[in-house]
Amino acid sequence: MGQLKSETLSNHQQLEKNLIVKLKGMQSPEDYISILQNFYAYFGGLENQINHFIGADELSDYAERRKTQSIKDDILALEGVVPEKAAADDLPEIGNLLQAFGALYVIEGSTLGGQVISKMISKQLSMDGVEAVSFFKSYGEDTMTMWKKFKTVLEHHAATQQDADVITGAANETFAKFRLWMERN
Numbered sequence: 001m002g003q004l005k006s007e008t009l010s011n012h013q014q015l016e017k018n019l020i021v022k023l024k025g026m027q028s029p030e031d032y033i034s035i036l037q038n039f040y041a042y043f044g045g046l047e048n049q050i051n052h053f054i055g056a057d058e059l060s061d062y063a064e065r066r067k068t069q070s071i072k073d074d075i076l077a078l079e080g081v082v083p084e085k086a087a088a089d090d091l092p093e094i095g096n097l098l099q100a101f102g103a104l105y106v107i108e109g110s111t112l113g114g115q116v117i118s119k120m121i122s123k124q125l126s127m128d129g130v131e132a133v134s135f136f137k138s139y140g141e142d143t144m145t146m147w148k149k150f151k152t153v154l155e156h157h158a159a160t161q162q163d164a165d166v167i168t169g170a171a172n173e174t175f176a177k178f179r180l181w182m183e184r185n
């Protein structure tokens with residue numbers, strides 16, 4: 001699945017760059033809450049769409065994978081407001097299993113960056129002892145194992161070049177629309 005990584009690299013880099021600016025600019029828990037709200041609304045909307053196509057039959061450990069609920073927990077731990085989820089217009093098209101896997105690739109991949117991000121947050125903000133990085137810490141020490149398992153299932157679904165292209169297209173749209181969402185919210 002080198003294609004998926006290489007063909008989404010540019011979108012990943014742009015999103016990463018924008019997010020790092022936001023993270024470095026954080027001066028208070030409120031700024032962090034606002035980042036969490038961005039993730040909650042977008043990933044929450046995505047998750048609802050993905051759930052139409054992916055469950056335990058398609059990905060046996062789907063129920064154990066990090067869910068939007070963990071972002072909600074972090075927002076509430078900081079006494080922030082849980083926003084509405086993003087609506088279809090702001091989300092990529094998720095109309096079949098392959099597109100759902102493309103979007104889930106972006107969500108699951110963010111656990112890799114999450115390892116760096118959670119450290120940046122803990123270092124930069126004093127949150128009066130409140131532990132509110134469960135979302136970004138995600139699977140912690142198991143992150144790489146979870147990622148490899150996910151990739152194996154994903155590769156199984158990308159059986160033909162045509163299927164792989166649909167997954168890549170959905171992943172790129174998921175990245176691009178997230179960047180737009182972050183710029184506007």
Ligand code: HEM
Nearest residue numbers: 004005012015016019020105106107109110112113116117
């Ligand atoms: C500060 C922000 C971020 C940093 C520093 C970061 C960093 C990383 C790192 C270090 C990897 C592993 C690269 C490798 O081992 O080959 C990675 C992979 C990935 N990240 Fe990020 N990331 C960030 C934000 C995000 C966000 C917000 C998303 C999704 C919304 C995301 C999606 C992905 C995906 C899908 C991969 C997997 C690429 C692949 O191997 O196929 N990242 N990121």
